[in-house]
Amino acid sequence: MNATTPNEATREAIDALLDKVEEIALENPEAALAELESAPPELAEDPSVVLVRTDLAFAVHGPEAARAVIEPLAQRIPDDPDVCHVYGLVLGELGEQERMVEQFLRVLELDRVIDGGDTVDRETEDRIVAAAEEALASLPDPFRSRIADVAILVEARPSPDIVREGFDPRALGLFEGPCDVDRQNLEPTTAPPRIVLYSANLLADSPDPETLRVEVQTTVLHEVGHYFGLDEHDLEHMGLA
Structure with missing residues (x-):
C-alpha cells in the first residue's frame, strides 16, 4: 500500500x-x-x-x-x-x-x-552592491565614463508612494532622473540620476548567491539601458528585460 x-x-x-x-x-x-x-x-x-x-x-x-x-x-x-x-x-x-x-x-x-519587515542582512546587501559595481565595471569605456556619477542605491522594496503611481511593488530596480541625452541640456544643479536596487525583491527572486549576483547584474544593465535611452522593447531584444 x-x-x-x-x-x-x-x-x-x-x-x-x-x-x-x-x-x-x-x-x-x-x-x-x-x-x-x-x-x-x-x-x-x-x-x-x-x-x-x-x-x-x-x-x-x-x-x-x-x-x-x-x-x-x-x-x-x-x-x-x-x-x-x-x-x-x-x-x-x-x-x-x-x-x-x-x-x-x-x-x-x-x-x-x-x-518580517524590510530588513535585509548586511552581508546580502554587500553582495548586491558588489555585483552592481561589477556590472558597471563591465561596460565599455565610453559608456562607463558617462555613467560614472550615476548613484547606485539599495532599498528593501519600492515605497508606497511610487506604488500608488502604478509602479510594480515587486520590481527589481528603478532608474530615476534625466537620461544621458537629456543631461546635456540641463542646469548643473539638476539632481543627478540614480539607479535603485530593491534588495528584498531581488532576494525573493534569486535566493541563491550566484543567481542573485547574475540577477543584480542583469537588473543594473537594464536600468543603465534606460539611462542611455533604450526602451523596454530594446532591452528585451538584448536579453535584459
Missing part, C-alpha cells in the same frame, strides 16, 4: 502537470492552456495552476481572458500576494489603474509581513 497521503499525492500530480505544461508551452502555448483547462478540478483549482493558466490565457487570448481566470481566485483568496500581484498586472493591462494600485499596495504589505 502506498504510504503517500492524498495531499502529498495531489501535490505531486500538480507538480507533474505544471512540468508537462511548461514543456508544451515552449512550442505551443495554446495546447498548454488546453492541457490545464482539461485537468481534473482538484488540480485545476490549485492556485499555482490557476496562476500559470492566467499567464497562458493572457498569451493566447489577451487580458480579458486572463481576468476571467484570475479574478475568481483573487476573490477566493484575497490575501495571497502572488495572486494579488498577477491580478494587479492583469488589471493594469486592462487600463483599470485604480484597482491595479489597490492590488499592488496589498502585495507590498503582504510581502512585508511574510518577509
Whole structure:
C-alpha cells in the first residue's frame, strides 16, 4: 500500500502537470492552456495552476481572458500576494489603474509581513552592491565614463508612494532622473540620476548567491539601458528585460 497521503499525492500530480505544461508551452502555448483547462478540478483549482493558466490565457487570448481566470481566485483568496500581484498586472493591462494600485499596495504589505519587515542582512546587501559595481565595471569605456556619477542605491522594496503611481511593488530596480541625452541640456544643479536596487525583491527572486549576483547584474544593465535611452522593447531584444 502506498504510504503517500492524498495531499502529498495531489501535490505531486500538480507538480507533474505544471512540468508537462511548461514543456508544451515552449512550442505551443495554446495546447498548454488546453492541457490545464482539461485537468481534473482538484488540480485545476490549485492556485499555482490557476496562476500559470492566467499567464497562458493572457498569451493566447489577451487580458480579458486572463481576468476571467484570475479574478475568481483573487476573490477566493484575497490575501495571497502572488495572486494579488498577477491580478494587479492583469488589471493594469486592462487600463483599470485604480484597482491595479489597490492590488499592488496589498502585495507590498503582504510581502512585508511574510518577509518580517524590510530588513535585509548586511552581508546580502554587500553582495548586491558588489555585483552592481561589477556590472558597471563591465561596460565599455565610453559608456562607463558617462555613467560614472550615476548613484547606485539599495532599498528593501519600492515605497508606497511610487506604488500608488502604478509602479510594480515587486520590481527589481528603478532608474530615476534625466537620461544621458537629456543631461546635456540641463542646469548643473539638476539632481543627478540614480539607479535603485530593491534588495528584498531581488532576494525573493534569486535566493541563491550566484543567481542573485547574475540577477543584480542583469537588473543594473537594464536600468543603465534606460539611462542611455533604450526602451523596454530594446532591452528585451538584448536579453535584459
